[in-house]
Amino acid sequence: MSERRVISVIVSNEHGVLTRITGLFAARGYNIETLTVAPIPDSKYSRLTIVTSGSPRVIEQIIKQLHKLIPVYKVIEHEELIEKEMVLAKIPLGERLADVEALCKAYNGSIVNVGKDGIIVMVADEPKRVKNFVHALSTFAPKEIIRGGVVAIER
């Protein structure tokens, strides 16, 4: 019965807000799969995008408990959303550059840097596709893969 949910939380930009949110999840045993935070331009608020999972009852509690925190301005439960996640990966120089490039293209990504011991690729796509990309990447023996967490916007 556990379902994956993407929740955006708009909070006041003040010290300690993030601890309040993560503390709430930790204390009540809720799950955080990914978490991204950034200030909202020209405002006194920041936006957190949290990917979590739980039964509908748990999700409902999470949302109510988030609302209850004093610096929380708004909690958005996404229904119709566009989600994107970014991933960076470092691939050894020896690998077939053309194949790597083709793979990145297939996922709307690109090679962003070529250094002396590797190339760095970047892809920003839906979380599911990012997962597929990371899987496909394994044939090139990546040295490092860094995923960024989800950001979402309502359609």
Place this chain on the structure above:
Amino acid sequence: MQQMTGARMVVEAMKRENVEVVFGYPGGAIMNVYDEIYKHRYFQHILTRHEQAAVHAADGYARATGKVGVAFVTSGPGFTNAVTGLATAYMDSIPIVVISGQVPMSMIGTDAFQEIDAVGISRPCTKHNFLVKDVKELPFILKEAFYLAKSGRPGPVHVDIPKDVTAQIGEFDYPQEMRLETYKPTYKGNMRQIKKAVEAIAKAKKPVFYLGGGIVRSGAYELVREFVSFTQIPAVETLMARGVLRYDDPMLLGMVGMHGTYAANMAMSEADLLIALGPRFDDRVTGKLSEFAKYAEIIHVDIDPSSIGKLVHVDYPIVGDLKNVLKEMIPLAKEKVDSARYENWREILKRYQELHPLSYEDSGEVLKPEWVIQRVGEKLKGRARISTDVGQHQMWTAQFYPFTRPEEFITSGGLGTMGFGFPAAMGVKRGVPDEIAINFSGDGSILMNIQELITAVEYRLPVINIVLNNHYLGMVRQWQTFFYDKRYAETDLSMQPDFVKVAESFGGIGYRVETKEEFDRALEEAISKNVVAIIDVIVDRYENVLPMVPAGGSLYNMLLEYKD
């Protein structure tokens, strides 16, 4: 705008908030503030002898008066001592503001002397907390602290102020009003939901009022009494709601839950509708959730949306302040609800009441704790405030004392804090000096804040501590008797101080009593002498609190008696 130090701002803010008393304990990090207390004398400062007691006293004051209680403590150990007080107030939604000193900003994070991450510790046990980083923020934060403590679902607020911030100079522009964009409690209930709820009541055959502590916090008890009396719907009270209905209200079935009455627990189990007004479905009330009120639809009115549907499915959720919601609900119900409709149901419950009334077996040889509580009730009903510690004596008080109004019973429900009763009673006495302050305590609990005898003597807060002395950590002993085959691990308190001498050595008065006559005499004398007292009442060691729903069991499966 007036320029002043942060420390001065703190005392000025107390003045603006009409604070008449602060309970506290000084130390290095908060000395600037204490210096201003010395200079201005805007309020009385009561020096407790432990920070935990300061916070409990502020809490007891708040519970008895409905005002915000205030405590000041220093950094490090001063603050950590206060944490149990914050947690106690948090679990019972009590409005208090606790101000702690902190090491100077420049030293934060260096493991300085008496530095502790106070806001890190208080975050999960306060409604909100602040670390004040600049004196410019201080007036707003102080105002916000009081506002948050008492608005919406009340609760403790903690303000941590570094020592250099109390020394900085700034403008004291104290806000008149508070409006926060991110915090807007819902006070008015949704009218559509209210109508639906009233219809559900009108249609029900076996409705029960499930009355909770929210009624006390909202000050809605008169409306509740009205609602109950014209609908003639039977009612149960949680521990926190004792006194919402008068003890002799014919509709009152008694307390519900682990040590609730047979009739109250059966009513919940057989009802087809619960009208839940400000309770929170605590596990000590519901027992096994899957069996709880399993035939009932549920109306739940609460100011905290996260309370609704947290543990059980609610059919008619109404978010709002009980006072507002009931004002809308009652006229509608007067049109729609026919009290005659529930006659059968009342008959059934009356039979349950007669079948297993709350009772105990009195004895000619040894005092029974229940007798003592009833006796105090006979003598002081309606003119005393009753606080308790935690254990068997607390449950017996909840069961047997004849409560006549809310705010009469002061007890730590959610956290169950031993050591709460005496300091809380000092706060109560300070808040309502014209009433008698009784603290029913146990021989275990009373020692957890016994040092406060000196505070009570010094500030003339004549609390009468009635220690129901069973020479045991009685409640734990009872569980050992029932569930651990009488293996009494570390619950025997045969080794005891001489409570009479203890009281006397602090300048109070002590009695040790073993008979009814001795008890009557001691109580009378303690009241007429109007001094701090301990009445050490030697009671039956093996008395048990009954009925009892074993933890995790179903409400309708009560142990009604225990035979050795």
